[in-house]
Amino acid sequence: xxxxxxxxxxxxxxxxxxxxxxxxxxxxxxxxxxxxxxQEAVRRIKPLVGLDRVLVVAGSRLxxxxxxxxxxxxEANFVVEPAGMGTAPCIGLAAVHIAERSPGSVMVVLxxxxxxxxxEGFHAALRTAVDAANMGHLVTLGIEPxxxxxxxxxxxxxxxVDRVRGLRVLRVSRFTEKPDRTTASEMVGSxxxxxxxxxxxxxxxxILEEFRSHMPELYDQLSVIGDAVGSPAYMEVLEASWRHVPxxxxxxxxxxxxxxxxxxxxxxxxxxxxxxxxxxxxxxxDSDGNVVKGRHLGVDTSGSLIFGGDRLIAxxxxxxxxxxxxxxxxxxxxxxxxxxxxxxxxxx
Amino acid sequence: xxxxxxxxxxxxxxxxxxxxxxxxxxxxxxxxxxxxxxQEAVRRIKPLVGLDRVLVVAGSRLxxxxxxxxxxxxEANFVVEPAGMGTAPCIGLAAVHIAERSPGSVMVVLxxxxxxxxxEGFHAALRTAVDAANMGHLVTLGIEPxxxxxxxxxxxxxxxVDRVRGLRVLRVSRFTEKPDRTTASEMVGSxxxxxxxxxxxxxxxxILEEFRSHMPELYDQLSVIGDAVGSPAYMEVLEASWRHVPxxxxxxxxxxxxxxxxxxxxxxxxxxxxxxxxxxxxxxxDSDGNVVKGRHLGVDTSGSLIFGGDRLIAxxxxxxxxxxxxxxxxxxxxxxxxxxxxxxxxxx
Numbered sequence: 001x002x003x004x005x006x007x008x009x010x011x012x013x014x015x016x017x018x019x020x021x022x023x024x025x026x027x028x029x030x031x032x033x034x035x036x037x038x039q040e041a042v043r044r045i046k047p048l049v050g051l052d053r054v055l056v057v058a059g060s061r062l063x064x065x066x067x068x069x070x071x072x073x074x075e076a077n078f079v080v081e082p083a084g085m086g087t088a089p090c091i092g093l094a095a096v097h098i099a100e101r102s103p104g105s106v107m108v109v110l111x112x113x114x115x116x117x118x119x120e121g122f123h124a125a126l127r128t129a130v131d132a133a134n135m136g137h138l139v140t141l142g143i144e145p146x147x148x149x150x151x152x153x154x155x156x157x158x159x160x161v162d163r164v165r166g167l168r169v170l171r172v173s174r175f176t177e178k179p180d181r182t183t184a185s186e187m188v189g190s191x192x193x194x195x196x197x198x199x200x201x202x203x204x205x206x207i208l209e210e211f212r213s214h215m216p217e218l219y220d221q222l223s224v225i226g227d228a229v230g231s232p233a234y235m236e237v238l239e240a241s242w243r244h245v246p247x248x249x250x251x252x253x254x255x256x257x258x259x260x261x262x263x264x265x266x267x268x269x270x271x272x273x274x275x276x277x278x279x280x281x282x283x284x285x286d287s288d289g290n291v292v293k294g295r296h297l298g299v300d301t302s303g304s305l306i307f308g309g310d311r312l313i314a315x316x317x318x319x320x321x322x323x324x325x326x327x328x329x330x331x332x333x334x335x336x337x338x339x340x341x342x343x344x345x346x347x348x
Numbered sequence: 349x350x351x352x353x354x355x356x357x358x359x360x361x362x363x364x365x366x367x368x369x370x371x372x373x374x375x376x377x378x379x380x381x382x383x384x385x386x387q388e389a390v391r392r393i394k395p396l397v398g399l400d401r402v403l404v405v406a407g408s409r410l411x412x413x414x415x416x417x418x419x420x421x422x423e424a425n426f427v428v429e430p431a432g433m434g435t436a437p438c439i440g441l442a443a444v445h446i447a448e449r450s451p452g453s454v455m456v457v458l459x460x461x462x463x464x465x466x467x468e469g470f471h472a473a474l475r476t477a478v479d480a481a482n483m484g485h486l487v488t489l490g491i492e493p494x495x496x497x498x499x500x501x502x503x504x505x506x507x508x509v510d511r512v513r514g515l516r517v518l519r520v521s522r523f524t525e526k527p528d529r530t531t532a533s534e535m536v537g538s539x540x541x542x543x544x545x546x547x548x549x550x551x552x553x554x555i556l557e558e559f560r561s562h563m564p565e566l567y568d569q570l571s572v573i574g575d576a577v578g579s580p581a582y583m584e585v586l587e588a589s590w591r592h593v594p595x596x597x598x599x600x601x602x603x604x605x606x607x608x609x610x611x612x613x614x615x616x617x618x619x620x621x622x623x624x625x626x627x628x629x630x631x632x633x634d635s636d637g638n639v640v641k642g643r644h645l646g647v648d649t650s651g652s653l654i655f656g657g658d659r660l661i662a663x664x665x666x667x668x669x670x671x672x673x674x675x676x677x678x679x680x681x682x683x684x685x686x687x688x689x690x691x692x693x694x695x696x
Contacts, residue, residue: 017662299695311677314366314692329659330673332662340648341664348645
């Protein structure tokens with residue numbers, strides 16, 4: 001059995017502005033060390049599949065930077081999306097590329113902008129997931145919810161289908177959208193929900209069947225594209241087909257309608273690095289509770305994230321503040337209000 | 349009667365760091381508009397004496413920048429101090445230069461790093477002071493204290509000597525050092541004290557006499573320097589003499605010992621721009637109470653000073669904060685703690 005990994009690296013998150021921008025989004029930046037989040041994602045999956053079987057999907061503008069960051073991934077494995085159309089077309093495009101190489105293989109769909117603290121646990125979960133996928137299930141990794149977050153979709157657990165290598169494989173009863181605070185508390189309290197991680201594992205032939213059943217318009221375009229893979233006309237065909245591709249997420253387009261969808265709940269130190277305070281929570285703090293990157297001089301400064309570069313940042317009488325200083329812009333944000341960074345970027 | 353103005357422009361204040369630095373101190377920077385504080389000082393005195401009679405004293409490193417900022421002041425009027433030795437040698441040096449041109453003239457000693465809101469009132473006060481100086485008094489302008497500040501020296505008022513053009517000319521009973529909070533409150537409450545502004549008006553022959561009586565060592569060096577003014581050996585003589593000049597302020601060295609010292613209390617919107625919040629208090633605020641210079645985007649931001657340049661500064665959930673962004677450094681400071689900027693700069 002061959003296993004391919006697909007890293008969806010095309011996102012354009014703005015919640016970590018000003019470091020993450022449309023031109024240089026989050027996954028191409030380093031927050032937690034020297035590696036970028038994309039490099040972290042590659043390093044994480046490499047031991048399981050090998051670099052030859054890591055596909056990367058992103059827009060053409062981003063692909064150049066991603067290639068630069070991972071020069072050992074074969075050039076042909078960088079799959080260009082002519083335009084971002086949601087996860088369903090993105091995954092479909094990767095699927096036809098993998099089908100062309102190895103139609104019976106298992107495909108692991110990953111994101112490039114998350115952090116995973118427990119890489120060994122993650123590998124164990126993926127091995128279980130690959131086994132379950134090989135049996136024909138559409139597998140999603142569910143994250144043990146650490147708090148009643150209103151920022152994620154939730155997956156309701158159904159019956160136990162199997163236990164593989166000590167992990168539960170549960171039928172998915174339903175996918176839910178981002179809940180309100182009360183509903184989220186109930187869900188987390190019940191113990192019957194996971195966060196939707198956006199990581200999926202399935203056989204390539206299985207997911208293409210699902211596209212045919214639930215998203216026939218997309219499937220038709222994918223078939224045309226698939227026939228052109230490796231031919232000189234490929235880019236032309238891709239661009240022409242892509243104009244007819246519907247904008248849709250894999251959750252709405254396929255997962256909610258498909259049968260035999262299972263979830264494997266995992267607890268692997270997952271973080272979506274969705275806000276500056278979530279970034280901060282993953283970094284070591286000094287004795288004043290500050291996280292500092294770059295040159296900093298603080299007087300009466302505590303609980304703050306100082307994220308700068310060569311330029312000196314001096315703070316006086318500052319508490320629980322997020323300071324992010326790039327060459328282009330400067331963010332100063334109350335830690336409790338860092339979700340509002342998104343509003344700010346919309347205003348820009 | 350000829351009147352000369354001397355602008356002491358050699359200070360190296362650090363409380364307005366990072367805009368004010370040792371290399372580009374406060375007086376060479378603009379805080380309140382397009383003009384630098386030095387340019388403000390020149391514009392303020394020009395109508396009273398004319399640019400030909402404005403002398404500027406500063407260190408050699410600073411003189412070049414000051415000349416650039418005021419190209420219409422004759423080059424010979426920029427008097428270089430070989431080293432900053434306090435206000436007594438600085439004023440003495442200016443005095444011998446003026447004595448060389450016009451020994452019986454009145455000399456107005458001004459600072460370059462203060463703001464004066466009521467320029468007409470300031471002119472009226474100076475006219476009175478010049479008249480009093482011409483009668484032989486050593487005159488100091490006293491600032492009506494707006495609050496019991498512990499940051500200034502105070503001048504205790506003695507008997508009324510005269511009234512000139514409606515302003516009181518009072519004998520100085522004594523100069524006091526920076527008081528503690530309680531003493532300051534008592535002083536301000538009594539109504540018998542002014543802040544020591546550091547602005548003095550006297551006849552050149554009079555102040556040189558005082559140097560001879562109270563600072564004979566300085567006087568000797570000043571005499572040597574005065575004899576060399578205009579000769580090719582001037583710089584050499586100056587540098588040699590300056591090595592023997594004592595470090596002293598005019599307050600300690602002369603004013604506290606001299607007789608016939610008077611104060612003219614004035615209320616002319618004086619501010620020493622000693623802290624970022626004092627700068628802020630002089631600038632117009634927007635509807636959220638913010639003072640903004642440069643590109644700024646604020647969400648839930650109030651009572652703050654945003655002092656930047658071309659680079660965008662975004663703030664979220666910020667109140668009563670001082671943000672100063674220069675090319676070299678960034679200051680983020682609680683408004684209530686802006687006196688600590690000085691400590692910070694000492695640490696650098």
